[in-house]
Amino acid sequence: MTTSHTPVDHDPVQTVRTLQRFEFIRNRPPVSADRALVFITASGQTLSYLPNQQPTRGELVSKNFRALYEVETAYRHLTLEHRLPSKGDAFFFHAETDVTWRVLRPDLVVERGIRDVRTLLEPKLLALMRQQTRLFHIEQSAAAEAAVQDALTLAQPCEPDGIEVTCAVRLSLDQKAIEQYAALRGVSYAKEYAETEHSLDLLRLQQQQRLTEDRSRFYATMLEGDDIDRWALHLASNPQDIPLALEGIRDDQREAAANQVAIVERMLDAGVLEDHMMEDAARVAVSSLKSRLADAAAGRTRKKPLYREKNDAAALEMGGSDPEQQQ
Structure with missing residues (x-):
């Protein structure tokens, strides 16, 4: 008897079939460039064949296969979004993670019953990312993003399950953090502007004071002279x-x-x-x-x-x- 399986979006197993005793005497199993064949024997043993390693007719007859799993080995993609805490847990980063995955060990996938890569991967990614982002303040999003990226690259969270994972992470501030940070920056800019205005006012006052002192000294000198000097000063401005x-x-x-x-x-x-x-x-x-x-x-x-x-x-x-x- 043959049964088919309709996979979910992130299920590496595309088809599950129950095999008869001599089903492959006349017909060979399907061949695909991006699917591996995983057979289950009567004793429960698992044998896998990659797309370039098809079983021989003798193996198909002698191994007494009872079930066949067709496991996709092509690259698959998914996108994850999370809120990750910053240092102090007061604000959150918004994380968008592009994940590329593919099956390297089809036998492990079948043995461990992995039917949804996202369900397997997401908790591991989230734990790693939260651990890193808690080391950084909310305004250090660039440094936090680099640390998260390095941690995911080194960890390879699904490698023990026979799945290769590559992640590209982008961190930004969530809406609440953006509003709060914008308000803080507005206060900082207003403070800088006020300090600049104060410095300019002080400079103008100092210049006016120096000008007044210079005028005072000049007029005092002129008043010490005779009438001819004073008339000369007057005529210089009023000929x-x-x-x-x-x-x-x-x-x-x-x-x-x-x-x-x-x-x-x-x-x-x-x-x-x-x-x-x-x-x-x-x-x-x-x-x-x-x-x-x-x-x-x-x-x-x-x-x-x-x-x-x-x-x-x-x-x-x-x-x-x-x-x-x-x-």
């Missing part, structure tokens, strides 16, 4: 005020001369200076100062202010008389 500057300088000179005359007069009135104590040159100086003061009071200086000269010249050009003559 349009040249007429005003000239008039101001002349006013200062007239005021100084008047002050000198007043001092001498007070000294004379107080009798501090006797006539015989004054030299002729001093009398001449006093007389000259009095004359200059009188001229200044009457508006008659030796050099008229620049703006008055311009006004008088304009009046003459228009055919008028000299303003001083009119006075």
Whole structure:
């Protein structure tokens, strides 16, 4: 009697058949490039034949085979996804593992009754990966991924069962860890930005303070000079005020001369200076100062202010008389 088996997605055994005593006297078992034949004898012994090792007719008759398992030896693929804990178990990595497997020992697969490679493989992979990821913090996903990959490559978890397994692992953060880590990074960036703004404000304040100190020293130096220096400083920034500057300088000179005359007069009135104590040159100086003061009071200086000269010249050009003559 012959029975067939419908395999699950990850079942290495494709077909199971019950054999009659002389079933292969006339017909040979099927041959396939990616399937091995595993026979069970009446005594329970297991004999396997790879695709390039088919049994002879004599073996088929003499061994008294009672069952035949067709085991696939081609490469098969599956994808596994897991949540793996990070150090401290507060956050989790999201692991996506691409698994490639194939049967190397068909006899072991049949003897151990392996009908679902995923069921066999997944617990072993999960234990290995969890052991590695717990050594790393959640932000160390790259290092954790490399450690998991190395551990799986060295372990070969299904080799004792006659199955070769190759794994490619990709680790990332799960959604909760992404949100938390993004929030932490946002706080860090905000802190750095605030520190930078504070440094800039402090730099601006220091620059403003240095500028104020420089200005203070400059103005203090200028104020220690005479009136000519101060007027020069003013005209450097306001050249349009040249007429005003000239008039101001002349006013200062007239005021100084008047002050000198007043001092001498007070000294004379107080009798501090006797006539015989004054030299002729001093009398001449006093007389000259009095004359200059009188001229200044009457508006008659030796050099008229620049703006008055311009006004008088304009009046003459228009055919008028000299303003001083009119006075």
